[in-house]
Amino acid sequence: xxxxxxxxxxxxxxxxxxxxxxxxxxxxxxxxxxxxxxxxxxxxxxxxxxxxxxxxxxxxxxxxxxxxxxxxxxxxxxxxxxxxxxxxxxxxxxxxxxxxxxxxxxxxxxxxxxxxxxxxxxxxxxxxxxxxxxxxxxxxxxxxxxxxxxxxxxxxxxxxxxxxxxxxxxxxxxxxxxxxxxxxxxxxxxxxxxxxxxxxxxxxxxxxxxxxxxxxxxxxxxxxx
Numbered sequence: 001x002x003x004x005x006x007x008x009x010x011x012x013x014x015x016x017x018x019x020x021x022x023x024x025x026x027x028x029x030x031x032x033x034x035x036x037x038x039x040x041x042x043x044x045x046x047x048x049x050x051x052x053x054x055x056x057x058x059x060x061x062x063x064x065x066x067x068x069x070x071x072x073x074x075x076x077x078x079x080x081x082x083x084x085x086x087x088x089x090x091x092x093x094x095x096x097x098x099x100x101x102x103x104x105x106x107x108x109x110x111x112x113x114x115x116x117x118x119x120x121x122x123x124x125x126x127x128x129x130x131x132x133x134x135x136x137x138x139x140x141x142x143x144x145x146x147x148x149x150x151x152x153x154x155x156x157x158x159x160x161x162x163x164x165x166x167x168x169x170x171x172x173x174x175x176x177x178x179x180x181x182x183x184x185x186x187x188x189x190x191x192x193x194x195x196x197x198x199x200x201x202x203x204x205x206x207x208x209x210x211x212x213x214x215x216x217x218x219x220x221x222x223x224x225x
Contacts (some may be wrong), residue, residue, distance in 0.1 A: 003029060004029050004030065004031045005029055005030050005031070005052050005053065005117065005118070005121055006031050006033045006049070006050075006051040006052045006053075007024055007030060007031065007032050007033065007051055007052065007053055007054075007055065007117070008032075008033055008034050008035070008036070008042075008045040008046065008049060008051040008053070008054040008055065008078075009021055009024075009032060009034075009035045009036075009054075009055045010035070010036040010037065010038070010039075010041050010042040010045065010054065010055065010056045010057065010060070011037065011055075011056075011057040011060060011083070012037040012038065012057065012060040012061060013057075014037070016106070017035055017037070018035075020055070020083070020113075021035060023110050023113075024113075024114075024117075027114055030114075030117075033045075033049045033051050034048075034049050034051070037060065037061070038060055038061040038062045039060065039061065039062025039063050039064050039066065039067035040061075040062050040067070042054060042056050042064070042067045042068075042071065043067050043070050043071055043074075046071040046074070046075045046078045047074060047075060050075055050077065050078060051078060052078070052079060052121050053078070053079040053080070053081055053117055053120055053121050054071065054078055054079070054080050054081070055081055055082075055083045055117075056068065056080060056081070056082055056083065056100075057082070057083060057084050058082055058084040058086045058091050058095065059084065059085075059086060064082075064095075065094050065095065065097075065098040066098075068080050068095065068098035068099050068100055069098045069099055071099065072098065072099030073099075079101050079102070079120050079121055080095075080098075080099060080100040080101060080102070081100060081101060081102030081103070081104065081116065081117065081120050081126070082095045082100050082102065082103045082104070083104055083106060083108075083113075084103075084104075084105065084106060085105065085106050085107075086105075087105065087130070087131060092127070092131060096125075101120045101123075101124075101125050101126070102116055102117075102119070102120040102125065102126040102127070103126070103127050103128065103131065104116050104126065104127075104128040105128045105130055105131060107130070108128055112128070116128070150192070151189060151192060151205075152188075154185055155185050155188055155189050155192075157175060158171055158175070158182055158185040158186060158189065159185075159186070159189050159201065159202070159205050161174060161175065162186065162198060162201070162202060163202045163205065163206065168182045168183055168186065186198065186201070189201055189205070193205060193208070
């Protein structure tokens with residue numbers, strides 16, 4: 001039985017991509033099976049070569065997150081790890097939501113990259129330490145919040161639509177509720193968020209969502225997700 005770890009690399013910077021490939025080829029049980037430079041290439045490599053793990057950049061031609069979702073659906077045995085310069089919590093959250101099992105920054109050392117690849121192939125989740133630290137910092141920044149905001153399913157539905165710019169009437173039509181019911185839910189949302197109007201509610205709930213995303217990613221980084 002072949003015990004080698006088969007790797008695909010997708011990045012639109014040829015020099016960096018080739019450098020990563022050369023470094024990984026030096027590892028006895030690693031084999032780089034194919035390289036690409038776009039989101040479409042990522043899907044193609046996953047489908048045609050079925051590598052054990054696919055290293056993908058976040059920022060390259062095409063939609064990397066859509067590609068990750070497609071790969072996860074079509075070839076679930078292919079593990080995905082983002083190798084990127086993006087330290088955006090939103091990007092990291094979107095990557096994991098799309099099915100990635102790893103998110104590492106390009107400043108990672110060769111030794112750490114090898115460890116990350118092995119961990120992800122073994123079924124673990126891996127987030128580079130620098131990003132995990134940033135997530136922890138974001139959580140600490142919110143420790144001054146007086147209480148946790150807990151919105152009901154309907155309240156969450158309503159405020160998400162309001163955050164998109166819809167009026168109460170438009171929200172009512174979309175969710176098949178009465179306008180009076182939408183106003184009731186919005187009143188509850190504003191009370192829970194301690195705000196005075198819709199504009200403040202949207203700003204506050206977006207902060208709330210960012211906090212929840214940071215908490216989810218930090219849990220992943222600690223292996224509890």
